[in-house]
Amino acid sequence: MDLAFESVTKSFGTQTVLDGVSFHAHSGEALGLLGRNGAGKTTSIRILMGVFPADSGRVLADGAPIDRAKVSMGYLPEERGMYPKKKIFEQLVYFARLHGMTKPAAARAVDGWLDRLGMTEYRDKRLDTLSKGNQQKIQLITALAHDPDVIILDEPFSGLDPVNAMLLKDVVKDEIDRGKTVLFSSHQMSYIEEFCHSIAILRGGKIVLSGSLRDIKRDYPRDRLVLRSERADDIAAAYPDACQQREDGSLLLRLPSPEAKGATMKALAEKYDLDEMRVFEPSLNDIFVEYAGDNEQGGEKA
Amino acid sequence: MKQFGVILRFEMGNYLKNKTFIGVTVFLVLALAILLFFPRIAALFKDDGEPAADAGDGRDGPVMLLDASDEDEDTLLAAFSAAFPNYEVRLADGTDIESAIADGEAECAFVLEGLSRYTYYVDDLSLYDMNTDTADEVLGQVCKLAAMTAGGMTAEQAADILAFRPEHAVQTLGTDQGQNFFYTYIMIFALYMVILLYGQMVATSVATEKSSRAMELLITSAKPVSMMFGKVIAACLAGLSQLVCVFGAALLFYRLNRAAWGGNMIMGMLFDMPPALLGYMLLYFVLGFFLYAFMFGAVGSTATKLEDINTSVLPVTVLFIVGFFVVVSAMSSGTVNSALMKICSYVPFTSPIAMFTRIAMSTVSWVEIALSTLVLAASVIGIGVLAARIYKVGVLLYGSRPRLGDILRSLRKA
Numbered sequence: 001m002d003l004a005f006e007s008v009t010k011s012f013g014t015q016t017v018l019d020g021v022s023f024h025a026h027s028g029e030a031l032g033l034l035g036r037n038g039a040g041k042t043t044s045i046r047i048l049m050g051v052f053p054a055d056s057g058r059v060l061a062d063g064a065p066i067d068r069a070k071v072s073m074g075y076l077p078e079e080r081g082m083y084p085k086k087k088i089f090e091q092l093v094y095f096a097r098l099h100g101m102t103k104p105a106a107a108r109a110v111d112g113w114l115d116r117l118g119m120t121e122y123r124d125k126r127l128d129t130l131s132k133g134n135q136q137k138i139q140l141i142t143a144l145a146h147d148p149d150v151i152i153l154d155e156p157f158s159g160l161d162p163v164n165a166m167l168l169k170d171v172v173k174d175e176i177d178r179g180k181t182v183l184f185s186s187h188q189m190s191y192i193e194e195f196c197h198s199i200a201i202l203r204g205g206k207i208v209l210s211g212s213l214r215d216i217k218r219d220y221p222r223d224r225l226v227l228r229s230e231r232a233d234d235i236a237a238a239y240p241d242a243c244q245q246r247e248d249g250s251l252l253l254r255l256p257s258p259e260a261k262g263a264t265m266k267a268l269a270e271k272y273d274l275d276e277m278r279v280f281e282p283s284l285n286d287i288f289v290e291y292a293g294d295n296e297q298g299g300e301k302a
Numbered sequence: 303m304k305q306f307g308v309i310l311r312f313e314m315g316n317y318l319k320n321k322t323f324i325g326v327t328v329f330l331v332l333a334l335a336i337l338l339f340f341p342r343i344a345a346l347f348k349d350d351g352e353p354a355a356d357a358g359d360g361r362d363g364p365v366m367l368l369d370a371s372d373e374d375e376d377t378l379l380a381a382f383s384a385a386f387p388n389y390e391v392r393l394a395d396g397t398d399i400e401s402a403i404a405d406g407e408a409e410c411a412f413v414l415e416g417l418s419r420y421t422y423y424v425d426d427l428s429l430y431d432m433n434t435d436t437a438d439e440v441l442g443q444v445c446k447l448a449a450m451t452a453g454g455m456t457a458e459q460a461a462d463i464l465a466f467r468p469e470h471a472v473q474t475l476g477t478d479q480g481q482n483f484f485y486t487y488i489m490i491f492a493l494y495m496v497i498l499l500y501g502q503m504v505a506t507s508v509a510t511e512k513s514s515r516a517m518e519l520l521i522t523s524a525k526p527v528s529m530m531f532g533k534v535i536a537a538c539l540a541g542l543s544q545l546v547c548v549f550g551a552a553l554l555f556y557r558l559n560r561a562a563w564g565g566n567m568i569m570g571m572l573f574d575m576p577p578a579l580l581g582y583m584l585l586y587f588v589l590g591f592f593l594y595a596f597m598f599g600a601v602g603s604t605a606t607k608l609e610d611i612n613t614s615v616l617p618v619t620v621l622f623i624v625g626f627f628v629v630v631s632a633m634s635s636g637t638v639n640s641a642l643m644k645i646c647s648y649v650p651f652t653s654p655i656a657m658f659t660r661i662a663m664s665t666v667s668w669v670e671i672a673l674s675t676l677v678l679a680a681s682v683i684g685i686g687v688l689a690a691r692i693y694k695v696g697v698l699l700y701g702s703r704p705r706l707g708d709i710l711r712s713l714r715k716a
Contacts, residue, residue: 049522051698075522081515097308098523142519 001027001061001071001149001181003048008057010043016205017043020057023200023210025150030172030182032192032213035202036292041185042078044202045152048183049073071150072099074143078154078185080136084128089114091127092141099146106145113141117167132159140168144175151175152183157191169194189284199284201291209291217281223258224280225265227251231272252280305524309532316507317540327544331551338555341562364409366433367402367423369394373414378444382412385440386433399423412437417445476665479636484568485575486662487633489583490655492545493590494626497654500541501594501622502615504533505602508693509611512603517697526694531686534595541591542584549580582661585675590654592682594622596689603696625652629659638663648674650681 003025010018018040025031035041047054050068059066083091096106114120117137136159157165176182200210228250236243244252317323366389370378383391399411403425410424422434450460511517556573563569597618605614632643638660646656657674660666
């Protein structure tokens, strides 16, 4: 199932929440939907799920306007919550049946997932007797039990211990391998880098950067060098305005242009005793801060 | 439609598995059983009972003291004893009346100063204390009797004249309000209780889903209309099943014990209702319930916190209570067909109770009933659709409680 947003606009009252948002998500891939709080992620997800309509623009599934009666979706909302006083099995079956499953099929699927996530022992317990992390695993089942074509996970890793995070990673990877379209929203960039083939960064209701993560990284201007040397201070003194000390002790040297790279590298290698010298490749974290952050630079580049 | 069925069954399960719901129903049925089986239970005890109690002077009950030292005490004692069969009337014989009443030895006392003037002593004067009226009559009779015998009549002749009462009969062509009052009152009170109780439950249920954030999942899994209707219809069925249990049990127990109750007038009045009235009760319960439950549901969806729910539903509750009191006061003053009641029986917010009362306690043409039902049914649909839309918008509004204006504005967009 290929999903696409085409110039989707949405405003509440006088406040424009989404302003011409477009992105694509492909089957068998995960799309990272990134952005700071209030950037419009949840609104995009709600429009996708048909909670409310877009003011303008289209949501397409396999190229045609989406028919939500036919496309099944699973959603793990960021605001977690189910029925705290009800038995886990009972409510999981209820949620699966809301998505159109028959009672026996729903029961089978729920038992399967409880087993897979190691939660079978809690099957007949009340939800509010579980720890936060375990409640989250239960809620994950509501997003997956009805075997949806599109899976939307909003901050799925928050609150999980490392062992559970591993378990969840395996589950998500399996779903991607099974050809599901996964929409993934998180502020933990390492998970995005691990899963997502492509990303879309929202800022103030606009997409400021989107595309395949590899392309984005490759196209990132190669105008910075990372240097490690015993004589870091001397280098910093030689390039007073362009040098920046990084947290790990290395130096980041900004070049006037990417073309100056060869000459500068040669000059540095001749002049100083270097332990390491490479072209700076930004992490997703760096990209996110640059594009989604408040500094004007990011905005201009968009 | 399938989704609606799933929601309906889930919500019904919530009620039927609710311990309070089951507890209250069982309690009411048991209480009715004890009440209606009472004559049999009482008879059971009497059979084993203490014959000594019956072997007394045949009179029990509270003591009434009579102080009439200036008059013919024996005649007055006989007259008072006959007029107050529920009391044991004794002559005061110089007892300190006030302290006797204070100590509980006597319940009340008449101190006569001649036949035309007396003081009535009683500890707490009950609202329904008719003793002075009876005493007035007794003394009047005694005076008249004395006057007549003094005028030359024999005591028998005088007694005959005094005992004269014209015979009369009432032929009710419409409805006898005295006869209907009790069961109508019970039925509208049941309507009132159930609509208010279950309406509030709908509001609380919506607000709970919202505050626990289960709404985030529900709203993306199910259509708001299915959810709203599923919830309201489930609450309606739960309320209806409770009504059927309680009223059915009451009727059944009464039938079983009809002989034991014998000619008890109040019981006869309570249970001697025309079956058609039960049909009307069902009709107005269902329609009235839907109307209010939709409003409660919509209001519940706008509450942000569960604690807010009581203040949020207040306007709806007040609307309903005002309607109820208009009807009850019309009932007790016997003016069920006043202009106000006629208006109320067409206004959808009051018509379920007002029209039902008019049908029960007077004669209403079928045209009026049909018109009122039609208006009510149309309002139910209108309010249902509106409520589902408010619900759809309301459940996603967190933060501060939205104002009416905000909701209406977002309604136009939704």
